[in-house]
Structure formats: structure tokens, C-alpha cells
Amino acid sequence: EHKRPQHVQLNPFAKMPGFQDGDLVLFESRAIAKYILRKYGGTAGLDLLGENSGIEELAMVDMWTEVEAQQYYPAISPVVFECIIIPFIIPGGGAAPNQTVVDESLERLRGVLGIYEARLEKSRYLAGDSISFADLNHIPFTFYFMTTPYAKVFDDYPKVKAWWEMLMGRGPRCRGSASICLRSLS
DSSP states (O other): OTTSHHHHTTOTTSOSOOEEETTEEEOSHHHHHHHHHHHHGGGGTOOTTOTTSOHHHHHHHHHHHHHIIIIIHHHHHHHHIIIIIHHHHSGGGOSOOOHHHHHHHHHHHHHHHHHHHHHHTTOSBTTBSSOOHHHHTTHHHHHHHTTSTTGGGGGGOHHHHHHHHHHHHTGGGGSSOHHHHHHHHO
16 A cells, blocks of 8 residues: 555655655654644643643753654564564565564663663653643553563563553543543643
8 A cells, every 4th residue: 555656745754654745745753743733732731732831841852752763662662673573564474573573672771771761761751741742652552562471571660660650540541532532631
């Protein structure tokens, strides 16, 4: 589907995602999310990007968003791919996870989680004491990681585990509608 001409018009790399709002076309998930937050987040009273909180808060949101993209995601995603995605897409369930890839990724993840633990000793959320876009970016792959046999890695990082549980504790409020979900974040 993502290789079809109509999708390539939305994403010239023929990858997911692709997004169009009027004449605007975006094709990177974080850019899409930021656009939606800027366009609609204010109507819900949200400042998830830190733009209304001052330059320092904005910088912290930007930094921890980059940390997620450049450090956390590369450490956690191979475990999710090996344990969930590859077995799902390969007919017949595919081969067993490549344990070398899993072990190397877990070691890298432990290093990242150690840094997160130190950060979360100083603040409730990654970018400060309010939930932000930086925190929300961690949800997709962490959610799936927590369904793998390796979820217990988080047990060694009590502040990180508490942060994750706090993020997931917001979930049930989001089941009704997008506006309820947005209000639950404020």
C-alpha cells in the first residue's frame, strides 16, 4: 500500500506515514504529531510542546524528543521487531528472535534507562514536571516492548517504571474520544 502512487505523493520515500491537511503534506511522524498539536492542542488547553512555557521548557521538550529518537528508539525497537513484528509479518510465525540482536539491544537500552532514571530523580516527566510531547513519543514502542519477555528490564529502574506506569495510567481516560484524551493530559 505504501508503494502505491497515491501514497508516494504523500511520502516520497514510499514509507509510512503520509499525512495531508488541505494543501499541506507531511511525512514524518513527529512532524505530523507536532503539527496536529499546534493546530488542535491549544483548543484543549495543552502545551505539550512547551511553546507557551518559555524557551527553557521548549528546549527541554526538544532535547528529550531527540533523545527518544536518537537513543531510546534505536535501543528498544530491535527487541520489538525481533519479538513481535518479524514473527507477525513472516508467514508461519517466522524464526525465533535473533538473540544476539535482542541481547545487544537490551544492553544499550539499560544504558539509556540509567540516564532516564537519573533524569526522573529530578523531575516528574522527562522535560520537567508536566507531561510533554517528549514523554508521549515513548508510548508506542514501550507499549509493545512491555508485552515481550524482556519487560522486566524496567524493574531495575524504579523511577522509569513509575514514569511509564504514570503514562499508562492516563490511558483509560482516552477511550471515549480524542477531546477527552487531550483533556486528560492537561
